[in-house]
Amino acid sequence: MTIEHATQIFAFVILTLMTLGGGLAVVTSRNLFHAALFLILSLAGVVGYYVLLDTGFLAVVQLLIYIGAISILILFSIMLTRGLMIPGQVQRNEQWWIAALVVFLIFVVLVVALWQTTWPIASEEALHTPNVAIGQLGAALVGPYAIPFEIISVLLLAALVGAIVLARELENHSARADAETGE
Amino acid sequence: MEALIQWLVMTFPPLSEGLARFIVYVLYSAVLAFVAPVIIVVAYTYMERKVLARIQDRIGPNRAGPLGIFQGFADAIKMLTKEDVTPASADRIVFNLAPILATIAAILVFAVLPVAPGVIGADLQAGILYVVAIGALSEVAALMAGWSSNNKFALLGTFRAVAQLIAYEIPIVLAILAVVVATGSMQMSAIVAAQDIPFAVVLPVAFLIFLIASIAEIGRCPFDLLEAESEIVAGFHVEYSGMKFAFFFIGEYMHLFASAGVATTLFLGGWRGPFAGPDSLLGVLLGFVYFVIKTTAIIWVMMWVRGTLFRIRIDHLLDFAWKFLVPLGLILLVTVAIALKLPVLSTFVLRWVALLVANVMTALLMVIAVVALARRSRSAALREVAGIEY
Numbered sequence: 001m002t003i004e005h006a007t008q009i010f011a012f013v014i015l016t017l018m019t020l021g022g023g024l025a026v027v028t029s030r031n032l033f034h035a036a037l038f039l040i041l042s043l044a045g046v047v048g049y050y051v052l053l054d055t056g057f058l059a060v061v062q063l064l065i066y067i068g069a070i071s072i073l074i075l076f077s078i079m080l081t082r083g084l085m086i087p088g089q090v091q092r093n094e095q096w097w098i099a100a101l102v103v104f105l106i107f108v109v110l111v112v113a114l115w116q117t118t119w120p121i122a123s124e125e126a127l128h129t130p131n132v133a134i135g136q137l138g139a140a141l142v143g144p145y146a147i148p149f150e151i152i153s154v155l156l157l158a159a160l161v162g163a164i165v166l167a168r169e170l171e172n173h174s175a176r177a178d179a180e181t182g183e
Numbered sequence: 184m185e186a187l188i189q190w191l192v193m194t195f196p197p198l199s200e201g202l203a204r205f206i207v208y209v210l211y212s213a214v215l216a217f218v219a220p221v222i223i224v225v226a227y228t229y230m231e232r233k234v235l236a237r238i239q240d241r242i243g244p245n246r247a248g249p250l251g252i253f254q255g256f257a258d259a260i261k262m263l264t265k266e267d268v269t270p271a272s273a274d275r276i277v278f279n280l281a282p283i284l285a286t287i288a289a290i291l292v293f294a295v296l297p298v299a300p301g302v303i304g305a306d307l308q309a310g311i312l313y314v315v316a317i318g319a320l321s322e323v324a325a326l327m328a329g330w331s332s333n334n335k336f337a338l339l340g341t342f343r344a345v346a347q348l349i350a351y352e353i354p355i356v357l358a359i360l361a362v363v364v365a366t367g368s369m370q371m372s373a374i375v376a377a378q379d380i381p382f383a384v385v386l387p388v389a390f391l392i393f394l395i396a397s398i399a400e401i402g403r404c405p406f407d408l409l410e411a412e413s414e415i416v417a418g419f420h421v422e423y424s425g426m427k428f429a430f431f432f433i434g435e436y437m438h439l440f441a442s443a444g445v446a447t448t449l450f451l452g453g454w455r456g457p458f459a460g461p462d463s464l465l466g467v468l469l470g471f472v473y474f475v476i477k478t479t480a481i482i483w484v485m486m487w488v489r490g491t492l493f494r495i496r497i498d499h500l501l502d503f504a505w506k507f508l509v510p511l512g513l514i515l516l517v518t519v520a521i522a523l524k525l526p527v528l529s530t531f532v533l534r535w536v537a538l539l540v541a542n543v544m545t546a547l548l549m550v551i552a553v554v555a556l557a558r559r560s561r562s563a564a565l566r567e568v569a570g571i572e573y
Contacts, residue, residue, distance in 0.1 A: 134369060
């Protein structure tokens with residue numbers, strides 16, 4: 001076994017522990033803030049998987065978007081909602097047995113689906129040629145996929161404008177209320 | 184690095200190439216993670232104190248050793264021997280992890296810096312995007328620090344810190360995008376190779392935006408509201424003492440060096456200079472020396488700015504980011520993209536001249552727009568308050 005092979009297997013084991021262990025800790029942790037941090041750990045494990053698969057661009061984008069934006073959003077929403085920060089919350093309620101049944105069924109379906117599919121395996125040379133993903137991605141985004149790209153940007157614009165309108169409306173309400181109580 | 188691997192394989196016959204590659208990369212990572220931070224902190228804290236002192240018309244540390252060069256070691260020993268106080272109701276594990284994560288996030292950037300011709304930790308295809316993504320990690324560290332301190336001031340400081348960090352990420356990305364559009368690649372080594380004329384000359388507006396936004400990302404004066412004692416009592420690291428505070432401090436200096444290194448690579452030509460090239464050992468060493476000199480020059484400019492300008496209030500700071508730097512960056516990106524696609528550009532020099540003209544025009548337009556807006560708002564305020572027609 002070459003040392004390259006050995007380091008890849010070692011990295012894969014560590015990343016699997018990070019991802020799966022982090023995921024398990026998210027659902028079993030009693031402190032919501034800790035659960036969010038374990039989610040960040042789990043997502044960081046996925047970043048490592050992308051690196052192992054030689055798609056550096058996807059790894060960086062996962063880091064940037066999931067850990068840099070979505071996780072921070074989750075952390076902020078946890079911190080600004082006071083009721084959720086009671087430590088030692090019980091993670092179950094009375095209906096846990098039917099939830100366990102549904103989850104088990106989903107697990108069986110997933111396992112069967114993964115087992116029965118014939119996965120296309122890249123040839124040996126495709127694994128070793130350098131990946132020119134970024135250029136192709138850029139060309140695809142302004143070529144065949146230009147319209148979905150534009151629609152996504154319109155969606156982002158709508159989200160931004162909506163956020164600003166929501167924030168401003170609250171401001172207006174409080175200003176009007178202050179004016180009323182002042183007079 | 185490849186040359187070093189080949190040399191190792193030739194000198195020590197039992198070594199296979201894979202093992203030699205592994206050893207070289209592990210050694211390089213160890214140097215970057217353990218040796219570089221110590222040298223950087225010792226050297227640049229001393230330089231900062233001396234530079235700031237001279238700007239403020241005093242001498243600076245001159246007692247700890249000749250000319251005060253052992254001041255850094257004295258500070259380190261002091262930090263190590265201070266009592267390590269943890270608040271009683273703080274979240275212990277997260278409290279201890281936050282400064283470590285802050286430092287890790289800064290050191291991770293070193294992996295993609297091309298410090299010498301051929302010497303780069305990981306020549307990622309999306310190298311410069313990796314730098315932006317790591318900046319996101321330091322926000323998580325700030326959040327962890329503020330929340331686990333169990334202190335309302337720390338929490339307020341965290342919110343302000345994350346608002347500032349998120350706000351200034353976008354101008355950095357836009358300035359980087361201008362460079363990427365001019366180069367055609369996100370690989371750090373390709374960006375260095377494309378700079379026959381340094382991009383600071385060709386894209387000065389992008390350079391300025393990057394410098395200003397980097398100073399804000401690091402959290403230095405004039406953007407250091409987050410840690411100013413008169414404002415928010417040291418912000419999100421108010422509960423940290425001793426070695427943990429030292430880690431935040433080290434993390435700030437690592438971030439400083441990393442940002443200056445990225446600015447050198449993107450705008451000043453990285454390791455390029457006379458006689459620096461990947462062919463000989465002397466060329467590689469000269470390249471490393473040029474890189475360090477250029478990075479130190481940028482750090483010196485940042486320290487100069489710190490000693491000169493006053494602190495900016497949090498709402499002015501956020502306004503400056505969202506209402507000035509982001510539109511400027513967007514306009515710059517569009518003009519750079521248009522300037523590069525003009526059909527008149529046959530020769531190589533004309534391209535860079537067109538970019539420079541586009542930059543200067545953008546800067547002039549923005550200055551004119553800002554002055555006109557300011558004049559209009561000031562005359563409106565004067566009319567309202569004192570009835571003066573300006």
